[in-house]
Amino acid sequence: MTKSNLPLSRRRMIGSLAALSSAAALPLPAWATGKMGGQMGGAVRKGIHELSGAQIDLHIADGSFGTGGRSSHAIAVNGTVPGPLIRLKEGEQTLLSVHNMLNVDSSVHWHGLLLPFQFDGVPGISFPGIKPGARFDVPLTPRQSGTYWWHSHSGLQEQVGHYGPIIIDPAGPDPVQYDREHIILLSEFTPIHPHSIMKKLKVSEGYFSMQKTSATDDYPLSAEQRRMWGRMRMMPTDIADVSAPTYSYLINGHGPEDGLELPYEPGERVRLRIINGSAMTFFNVRLPGLPMTVVQADGQNVQPVEVDELQIGVAETYDVIVTPTEAGAFAIAAESMDRSGMAQASLTSRPGRKAAFPALRDPPLLSMADMGMDHGGGGGGAEPAEPMDHSKMDHAAMGHAVPEAASADAHSGHDMAAMDMSDGMAMRDTSLLPASVKIGPGIDMVAISPQDRTGYPGLGLDDAPHRVLNYRLLKSLEMDHGKRAPDREMELHLTGNMERYMWSFDGKKFSAVGDDPIRFGHDERVRMKLVNDTMMAHPIHLHGMFFELVNGQGHHQPKKHTVIVQPGSSATFDVTTDEPGDWAFHCHLLYHMHAGMMQTVSVAFPEGAA
């Protein structure tokens, strides 16, 4: 067992109080006997309980999940949403046995884990999928440590509960010191069937938004700006394709009404392992009154950096340390990027004591920088976010919200006032695209002058009155002396058509180019530039290999498995292609991936092997 040699103090209180009590009561093994399979009846409990050891069994079954007075069909693993925490130890072998008790195929992808490609869990790329009633065994000896997660890669199952966290404890001493840890697994719940969501997105642009511009809105847009958006046939409020109230935002399966409490003792260093396991939602995460020290990104240790807020893209993870010195209750507030809703939990020193949650801030608007225009005021920011005076927050240990009056009227949209409104403004100049991009109806925009915006903290946070994380603040903990220069460079365009809800790489949907993968030689060193020719932020995920984000940190470039490419902008990574086999590469917005924003990456086997 891997858990026995860990200090107890660190291990206690993982997950929620509710999860602890239910775990202690020994759950009925309905999920383990298959009684729930194919039926909607079984009530799903809210996660998260922990599994560890040399043999771990995951049972995927149907169930019924509810929060906030709404309930619907869910796919639960071992009877909970999220599914269990898989806790492993670096270097110690485990056999993960996945039992599919659904009446459709299923799969589990181990997001961020390095392992032979045939166990990566993507049906059609790494294996054929797990048939109903079948079992799939994955022998795994972790060669890494950190916070990761797992989820289905079949159909749209991820939307309805088929996901959970992974923690791999390091073989040696953990460079991160902490007294207590909690998983903060962010996700969504909706009673609408995901296939129905997909259709609505396809046929009705903006279907889920209740924050669109109208004759009576309060958005700081001039009539001229409104006409400009209309002329482009785009909406400045196109920030989240699916949002509240369709979604209830969850932390560890708990909606705001569920009142999740996570305990702490004053003075403890509390490690929050934040995982964005949602299908479609970027979250702005903050604990008003409690600075967060980011120590890990995507499972990889980084040099500690203290911030007050961070935006986490779908599929990313951040580990942060908070140190509440006094008794009280702090709000763990994860506001959706479009500010339509918030996932909530209380970090509390006394059971029953709940935090006061900050109100939702005004929704942000897209700006000219999001259209791919080089504009200094767009918040692209070559400079890291400027730390603010935080003396005013010292009193906030009781869960006070950070004063936010300053941001109330400071929409990012205001910098569009400076925009060139001339009719010559071409939003779709396809001559700017390289020959590799297939031009067609699936491309509604071409970024005119895409800038690297890794210094951008995320939509709506560029004028926050406090310190916000951005990618340029991420430096790997260890220096990398042996970094190779890239052997070659590639450019890949993220393309789409919002109105038709078409999404693709280089204008080609996966359905059209699946048999023509992106090919890498074995152990190549490739620099890939991702250019976002759309007005949405895309979290791009490469399976099987970490890449290093080119963020100006030289030998400390952080390793990541998922990178947000900001609207109308670029992001660049270096990758050493030393993991042979076929891997998935896709936008981690679930419905974008299913619309075609995906490709296979084929890494050659070493010479002499094949």
Add this chain to the structure above:
Amino acid sequence: MRLISASLAAMIAATPALAQDHNQMDHGASKMPAAPEAEPAVDHSKMDHDAMGHAPPASPQASPANNLTGPPDAADAIWGAEAMRASRKALYQDHGDIQILWVQGDRLEYRARQGNDGYLWDVQGYYGGDINKFWFKSEGEGSFGEPVESAEAQALYSRAIAPFFDLQAGIRQDLAGPERTHAVIGVQGLMPYMFEVDAAAFLSTKGDLTARIEAEYDQRLSQRLTLQPRAEINLSAQEIPELGIGSGIDNIELGLRLRYEIAREFAPYVGIEQEWKLGGSGDFARLAGEDASVTNYVVGVRFWF
């Protein structure tokens, strides 16, 4: 929609004998049979420091050329080409090749006016993917207590030709009045400033050439309340006496509808629409004892599914 799950179902049906052979897997790569899959277990010692943010050290060897060709098939040797083929097909289909059925009643309304009150329907829909669709349209109107005044159905092939526009071609069958079938060619889409436009030309079996241009604009008043101005103009290249159509501009309709979206899919509305028959068409109307100008007060519902 089940359209998406259909591919999943196909995947299940097509691969009954999926290789779930656990003997192969239990011991990881070490016991893998064929060559490629033995390789993932190659020396990973150089990755041991991954957790510390290290990159693999520089490799002395030059990067080999990209020596793979053809479809990705690394998994075939491990799980069987047959099983992979089926799952691969389903994967591609599931990621970008979704077929959708959409039906919209844009206007289904009761029309109060001088004389006999009337009714109108204007329905359309499609089945297909992002680029190619089968598109159907039907519209018609009449007065209560009288035969249907006009009715037609169109069956069109629709192809996306630009980000916001489809080219449509097919046939139109008139279902009321003199027997007529038309060849149709048109465009439908979204103009700059968010005007929805549907413009088509019709060549009838009698050799008559006519055209129709419709435009709608949605002005949101709130998140659920929308004011929709609408204009329609019908043109004819020649006089068609048996249809009461003069050459040139046949008629113009201007409407204003206020709808409330109880759901996006279901929105009752009230409105007003003014129709003018112009030129020769106006003369035909007056000869028939009808008004060349009609004001309709409408109540109806817009829906889609």
